[in-house]
Amino acid sequence: xxxxxxxxxxxxxxxxxxxxxxxxxxxxxxxxxxxxxxxxxxxxxxxxxxxxxxxxxxxxxxxxxxxxxxxxxxxxxxxxxxxxxxxxxxxxxxxxxxxxxxxxxxxxxxxxxxxxxxxxxxxxxxxxxxxxxxxxxxxxxxxxxxxxxxxxxxxxxxxx
Amino acid sequence: xxxxxxxxxxxxxxxxxxxxxxxxxxxxxxxxxxxxxxxxxxxxxxxxxxxxxxxxxxxxxxxxxxxxxxxxxxxxxxxxxxxxxxxxxxxxxxxxxxxxxxxxxxxxxxxxxxxxxxxxxxxxxxxxxxxxxxxxxxxxxxxxxxxxxxxxxxxxxxxxxxxxxxxxxxxxxxxxxxxxxxxxxxxxxxxxxxxxxxxxxxxxxxxxxxxxxxxxxxxxxxxxxxxxxxxxxxxxxxxxxxxxxxxxxxxxxxxxxxxxxxx
Ligand SMILES: Cc1cc2nc3c(=O)[nH]c(=O)nc-3n(C[C@H](O)[C@H](O)[C@H](O)COP(=O)(O)OP(=O)(O)OC[C@H]3O[C@@H](n4cnc5c(N)ncnc54)[C@H](O)[C@@H]3O)c2cc1C
Ligand code: FES
Ligand code: FES
Numbered sequence: 131x132x133x134x135x136x137x138x139x140x141x142x143x144x145x146x147x148x149x150x151x152x153x154x155x156x157x158x159x160x161x162x163x164x165x166x167x168x169x170x171x172x173x174x175x176x177x178x179x180x181x182x183x184x185x186x187x188x189x190x191x192x193x194x195x196x197x198x199x200x201x202x203x204x205x206x207x208x209x210x211x212x213x214x215x216x217x218x219x220x221x222x223x224x225x226x227x228x229x230x231x232x233x234x235x236x237x238x239x240x241x242x243x244x245x246x247x248x249x250x251x252x253x254x255x256x257x258x259x260x261x262x263x264x265x266x267x268x269x270x271x272x273x274x275x276x277x278x279x280x281x282x283x284x285x286x287x288x289x290x
Numbered sequence: 291x292x293x294x295x296x297x298x299x300x301x302x303x304x305x306x307x308x309x310x311x312x313x314x315x316x317x318x319x320x321x322x323x324x325x326x327x328x329x330x331x332x333x334x335x336x337x338x339x340x341x342x343x344x345x346x347x348x349x350x351x352x353x354x355x356x357x358x359x360x361x362x363x364x365x366x367x368x369x370x371x372x373x374x375x376x377x378x379x380x381x382x383x384x385x386x387x388x389x390x391x392x393x394x395x396x397x398x399x400x401x402x403x404x405x406x407x408x409x410x411x412x413x414x415x416x417x418x419x420x421x422x423x424x425x426x427x428x429x430x431x432x433x434x435x436x437x438x439x440x441x442x443x444x445x446x447x448x449x450x451x452x453x454x455x456x457x458x459x460x461x462x463x464x465x466x467x468x469x470x471x472x473x474x475x476x477x478x479x480x481x482x483x484x485x486x487x488x489x490x491x492x493x494x495x496x497x498x499x500x501x502x503x504x505x506x507x508x509x510x511x512x513x514x515x516x517x518x519x520x521x522x523x524x525x526x527x528x529x530x531x532x533x534x535x536x537x538x539x540x541x542x543x544x545x546x547x548x549x550x551x552x553x
Contacts, residue, residue, distance in 0.1 A: 132296070148293060148296075149293065149294050149295060149296025149337060150291045150292075150293055150294060150296075150327070152324075171328065172325055172328070173321065173324075173325055173391070176388070176390065179390055182393075185366070185393040186389055186390045186393060187390050187393050187394050188390045188391070188394075190324075191320055191321055191324045191325070191390075191391075191394065192320060192324070192394060193296065193317075193320070193324075193339075195296050195298060195339075196298070196320070196339060196341060198298065240389065240390070243389065244389075259389055261387075261388040261389070261470065262387065262388025262389065262390050262391060263388075
């Protein structure tokens with residue numbers, strides 16, 4: 131076991147991990163932050179996407195020890211300071227961008243990374259960016275609409 | 291996943307020392323290795339992470355104009371930082387997997403792994419790049435030795451890949467629709483001294499150069515130049531995604547498209 135220290139959602143945390151402990155295990159089992167989901171554990175689905183130093187990564191495909199000293203943001207860190215839903219989260223609710231909600235934490239984290247890089251993406255860019263996020267429920271259109279809306283753009287164009 | 295010792299050295303010298311220990315294995319971005327460890331298809335006693343070694347990351351331009359890419363430079367960083375100097379390489383990097391994979395996966399890991407469907411090996415071979423390790427330099431033509439096989443010795447660390455920059459180049463990838471790896475991908479690079487064509491995804495032997503097409507394109511750099519050529523299906527991969535004949539045909543089609551895209 132070795133000690134790791136990082137910042138998670140703005141708070142410094144430390145914990146004991148094995149070399150093989152995945153970041154997602156550390157977050158869920160070590161810190162009790164179960165908002166980050168494990169859909170596949172094979173790098174395909176994107177339900178586990180979190181930000182490490184501002185970049186979207188699959189938390190099932192990075193060891194906790196690799197995040198030593200990093201700033202990690204999870205879905206629990208996405209709400210606004212007063213606890214209300216952030217713009218992206220609210221847009222998912224308004225546009226029915228979720229059904230069972232299992233993929234949603236990863237979708238929101240990917241959407242946030244996209245909008246940080248590209249504040250006014252085209253619909254095609256949104257779909258392309260979500261390549262690694264699978265949803266078994268919505269058929270994606272409402273997720274795309276939600277992200278277009280969160281970027282302050284017209285959602286009518288998102289394919290019907 | 292079996293347990294292992296984990297090290298994250300800050301210098302190349304420390305990494306080299308750790309890699310000389312029994313059953314040590316390098317860790318790049320982990321986008322291939324972590325799934326492999328989960329399946330227990332690899333069981334190293336020690337993993338040596340290379341991602342905290344500053345000298346291994348980044349893109350620069352050498353005095354002779356070559357593009358030097360550090361082994362732990364991520365696909366996302368190459369997509370950005372190589373765009374001005376070697377756009378075809380940057381475009382290839384920006385189309386690997388998905389954004390989260392590109393934020394972790396590294397060029398060194400991809401090249402060392404030599405997956406028969408990976409994208410970078412085609413760029414490295416077509417560019418006639420040099421693979422640098424801690425103690426030697428290996429020409430791309432000598433590096434790729436077949437599916438998942440390379441000239442790397444046990445414990446040898448790739449430190450940098452040095453790409454001569456062609457006059458014109460393009461990579462065309464026909465995506466396998468589920469994995470988005472290359473069902474067939476072709477990188478065409480036109481240098482003053484001739485054209486090089488490397489095909490990935492198609493052959494049981496891994497990435498290879500299509501020398502007949504190189505000769506035809508060196509004489510006439512246009513898609514028409516290869517219209518009379520064909521690749522034998524003998525050594526091509528056959529699986530549920532495509533027959534050997536289909537892949538041989540696709541390699542020719544993608545070569546033509548790459549030439550057209552390179553302009
Ligand atoms: C969903 C998904 C989609 C993908 N799509 C594509 C695609 O379209 N095209 C494509 O080409 N790839 C694709 N990949 C693979 C991806 O590009 C990997 O990042 C890459 O193949 C391996 O790089 P890595 O840094 O993650 O290496 P790792 O997984 O860390 O290591 C891979 C192997 O290389 C060794 N290694 C790593 N670094 C070094 C080094 N510097 N020196 C010596 N040995 C080293 C390791 O020991 C290991 O054996 C995809 C992966 C995923 C998960
Ligand atoms: S759980 Fe990480 S990609 Fe599916
Ligand atoms: S809402 Fe159910 S998987 Fe996306």
